[in-house]
Amino acid sequence: MSTLAGRTAIVTGGGSGIGAALTRALVREGAHVLCADLDLAAAESVAAGVSGPGTATPRQVDVTSAQDLVDAVDAVVAEHGRLDLMFNNAGITFLGNTEDLTLEQWNAIIDVNVRGVVHGVHAAYPRMIAQGGGHVVNTASMGGLMAAGLMTSYVTTKHAVVGLSLALRTEAAAHGVGVTVVCPAAVDTPILDKGEIGRFKGRDFYLEGQGVKHPVDPDVLARRVLAAVADDEAYVVEPRQARIAWRVGRLSPTFVNKMATRFIAKQRAQAG
Numbered sequence: 001m002s003t004l005a006g007r008t009a010i011v012t013g014g015g016s017g018i019g020a021a022l023t024r025a026l027v028r029e030g031a032h033v034l035c036a037d038l039d040l041a042a043a044e045s046v047a048a049g050v051s052g053p054g055t056a057t058p059r060q061v062d063v064t065s066a067q068d069l070v071d072a073v074d075a076v077v078a079e080h081g082r083l084d085l086m087f088n089n090a091g092i093t094f095l096g097n098t099e100d101l102t103l104e105q106w107n108a109i110i111d112v113n114v115r116g117v118v119h120g121v122h123a124a125y126p127r128m129i130a131q132g133g134g135h136v137v138n139t140a141s142m143g144g145l146m147a148a149g150l151m152t153s154y155v156t157t158k159h160a161v162v163g164l165s166l167a168l169r170t171e172a173a174a175h176g177v178g179v180t181v182v183c184p185a186a187v188d189t190p191i192l193d194k195g196e197i198g199r200f201k202g203r204d205f206y207l208e209g210q211g212v213k214h215p216v217d218p219d220v221l222a223r224r225v226l227a228a229v230a231d232d233e234a235y236v237v238e239p240r241q242a243r244i245a246w247r248v249g250r251l252s253p254t255f256v257n258k259m260a261t262r263f264i265a266k267q268r269a270q271a272g
């Protein structure tokens with residue numbers, strides 16, 4: 001029997017992309033999932049489409065609201081007695097020149113990508129300590145491990161998520177709580193075509209930047225994430241090209257920053 005059978009989970013951003021794939025994978029393994037999304041119709045549609053021994057319950061949750069996360073955790077604990085897995089996954093992006101970003105856009109991305117994760121940790125982590133265990137999974141990005149321009153606001157927030165996750169992991173271990181940070185390169189989800197500012201095209205930008213033809217399949221990534229949770233791994237970095245780039249970046253950060261500067265100049269020239 002799967003180690004996830006009968007476990008309880010919350011997945012934020014569960015109505016689309018990686019969150020939807022995580023919801024499907026967890027239900028297939030027998031977990032009971034609160035599929036939480038700002039877009040309730042999307043969460044309902046994902047929950048209605050799952051199959052497996054587990055269950056998915058849709059719920060409208062805005063991760064920028066600390067109270068929404070507290071209420072979501074309370075709802076799971078009231079129904080099942082505990083919360084085993086907290087996936088802080090909801091996120092947004094902007095792609096464009098930083099000088100074109102409004103302060104509202106800066107605040108929005110910090111609110112969703114950073115405060116959203118903080119709110120999930122704040123609501124779930126003390127509960128996990130009290131019950132004697134659990135696992136927090138935060139979706140960051142390759143943008144949390146490496147830095148390229150035109151997505152500067154996104155990189156800012158994802159570096160914060162990596163730092164939060166790795167630091168928390170070192171203190172959570174003593175409480176039997178695991179922490180995993182998910183750092184994928186381009187994954188085939190709607191986010192690749194969102195948040196474009198000016199003439200930049202997200203999908204082309206991300207694939208060319210990573211030197212890959214096809215983005216990662218979200219269902220493949222979700223299975224990999226659940227395996228990492230089972231093994232209590234600190235990082236999930238996918239695909240292989242991303243792991244190679246990450247390694248080169250650690251060996252020679254200045255070289256990689258020069259390469260990124262050239263790439264951004266080329267992208268700007270192409271966008272006109």
Ligand SMILES: NC(=O)c1ccc[n+]([C@@H]2O[C@H](COP(=O)([O-])OP(=O)(O)OC[C@H]3O[C@@H](n4cnc5c(N)ncnc54)[C@H](O)[C@@H]3O)[C@@H](O)[C@H]2O)c1
Pocket residue numbers: 012013014015016017018019036037038039042061062063064089090091092093112139140141142183184185186187188189190191192194
């Ligand atoms: N797809 C990629 O290439 C990729 C790569 C690396 C990291 N990520 C990260 O993966 C996570 C999931 O992204 P995705 O690719 O599945 O994108 P997606 O756009 O398909 O899904 C994101 C979901 O988050 C929800 N959401 C947005 N704001 C919210 C809020 N305030 N409260 C609750 N839900 C909210 C959206 O409604 C949507 O359903 C994000 O954190 C993203 O940064 C994605």
